[in-house]
Amino acid sequence: MSHQGLTRQASIRSRSHVDVWRGVVGAAVLGVTVLGLAACAGPPLTTYTITLPPNVTPEVPSSRQAPIVAVPRVLLPAEVDNTDLIVRDGSVLRRSITGRWGSRLAIGITYRLVERLAARYPQALVLSQEPTDATAMTLRVSISRLTVGSDGTGVLDADWAVVPRDDRSPERRQRTRIVLDGPVGTDQDVVALTGALVDRLAAEINLGTIR
Known part of the structure; x- marks a missing residue:
């Protein structure tokens, strides 16, 4: 070849x-x-909401003369103001791999506070919004700590200001620390304990006389 x-x-x-x-x-x-x-x-990812179910949500007052209470978005620490379901284990924040919030936690907490306050003050129109000229009162809430611990202890530190429309009326400021215990073995447990902390906060907020 x-x-x-x-x-x-x-x-x-x-x-x-x-x-x-x-x-x-x-x-x-x-x-x-x-x-x-x-x-x-x-594993499959489940999305949770902290807002109340429709059958628990209070009805909106029918009167157009109902005074408006504005509740701007609640302030939260950056470490928890996201969509992660978080359990604190000492100095470690453990994020769930099977569940998350449907929105940023600050948004959900604001809505739940509004729902609880609307039920307590049916004579007023409690809205999740910034104040306007039509607002009779503004509630500003700042949560400096919100933790659900691996030991089953939930802690919420918050302060708030009730600001009337009339500049001649003084602001009323308050603060509280709430500690609750509950199971945290599942995502549903973490959601329930977080909701219970927010409900206790709503119960401690006193809007006074709304004009």
Whole structure:
């Protein structure tokens, strides 16, 4: 066989070996990718809300003359003002891999406070909004600590100001610390304990006379 023929056969065998090697590498990469996607899938994720169910939500006053109480968004520490369900274990914040909040926690807490206060003050229209010219009173709430511990202890530190529309009337400021115990073994437990802390806060807020 001529030298040219030998060279052509060697070239064909070389390309064949390269193609086989590429096939093996491609199959391996595909297998790793499939395994990676399966691992990333993890357990199913459940979305929770801290707001009250519709059958518990109070009715809105029908009178257009009802005084308006504005409740701007509650302030929360940055470490918990997100959509993660968090349990504190000492100095470690453990994020749930099976559940999350449906919105930022500050938004949900604001809505739940509004719902609880609306039930306590049916003569007023309690709204989650910034004050306007039509607002009779503004409630500003700041939560400096909100933790659900792995030992089942929930702690909420908050202060709030009740600001009347009339500038001649003084603001009324209060603060509280709330400590509650409950199970925290499941995401539902964490949601329930967080809601209970917010409900206790709402029960301690006194709006006084609303005009």
